[in-house]
Amino acid sequence: MSNDAKIDYGFKVVLIGDSAVGKSQLLARFTKNEFNADSKATIGVEFQTKTLVIDQKMVKAQIWDTAGQERYRAVTSAYYRGAVGAMLVYDMTKRPTFDHMSRWLEELRGHADKNIVIMLIGNKCDLTSLRAVPVEDAQEFAERENLCFMETSALESTNVESAFLTALTEIYRIISKKSLSAEGDNGKSGSLKGTAILVPNQEENTNTGGAQQGGCC
Template identity: 45%
Template sequence: MADYDADATELLETYDFLMKYIIIGEAGTGKSCLLHQFTHNSFKDHSQHTIGVEFSSRTVKLGEKRIKLQLWDTAGQERFRSVTRSYYRGAAGAILVYDITNRQSFQNLDRWLTDARALASSNLVVVLVGNKSDREDEREVEWAEASRWAAENNVHFLETSSLTGDNVEAPFLLCARSVLLSIESGSLDPDKAGSGVSYGDRALRRVNSSSRLSFGSLSYGRRKKATSKLRLKDYVPGTSNSKCC
């Protein structure tokens, strides 16, 4: 302990739970832009198709709970399917994305959902996201139709715009809240292998004063206030009562 500076005690990315999410759906639906907007609070210009899988993370707060989200952005192209499916295992949440201006991306949702439920956690929480809500004049999938599909498949549903940032926070927070409710009800055990959730460590961590600068960019309190219109208290797990855009 002599190597540690007593004045260098800091709360470094402490959290109550760690949750694994997968972001899935057809290529071109804006999955990477949605994730970038959520993690960086900005639109990702000149986005290229994801090759295989890309990883991001963000820590969020729900009530008194701090939750670190592991976010696995998967490629939507068929040629990467065998690779990306291996990352589904042990996922607690799935953000299933389609493009409201592309009917084909909506019609293929069944395949994505079937794969996710077959390979991820048995308690997988799925949120269906209709992306590109800013392009209303090009819409090919009506909100009511997508809402019916969500209800029939027992998933949550809402629409977002990764361009404007409208409602982008909502699917990630809704998914986390649903997982927390499962933990509180006893139907999900974070200690169980493959649950997609593990307990975190909110104890104060001591770091060597010489390494403090390396953590200077880890600030979660400076993000501008979320513009999400979603009120999480209005949601009941397993329903799709959410025309929130």
């Protein structure tokens, strides 16, 4: 799967949100199926790639992670450039990280393409007894802003793959439609319905107390 010659699409996805909400852990869980309890704060920018198949097409996702601290904000424009997807991450045990989502979303929309696919992620849903952000609050925000929404646990691997796959499949649906359009093939967008291979394992994760998907753009 590492043979780039076979890649049909390459998508850049950015992870944004406050420091210590688990962005790096989500990235490690999705790309390498790893979780490091002692991971240090990300300094600067790093990215990982993962190649997967969507609708019989080989898709390479390049997922960028940056520090949430204010002093690294200088990377913004380069960080967002070319991104077709964004994972907006908060810690569901820390209310301020959710309250800052509006600011992160405003910054994202100020720098990114207007058609960017955005997934709101409430991470650390394994810590149910420490919940500080009701699912309803996040769902309401996601619906108002037209975002997808899921709760995840990088620690327990709950919904991590589902969240990324949902976003990547939505990106694929939009980009492949554009390709068809560019070829003067507008009338065939219905043939893309085969992309509904989304979220292969969400059913088994429904016991996480509200890990649900909102409407995607």
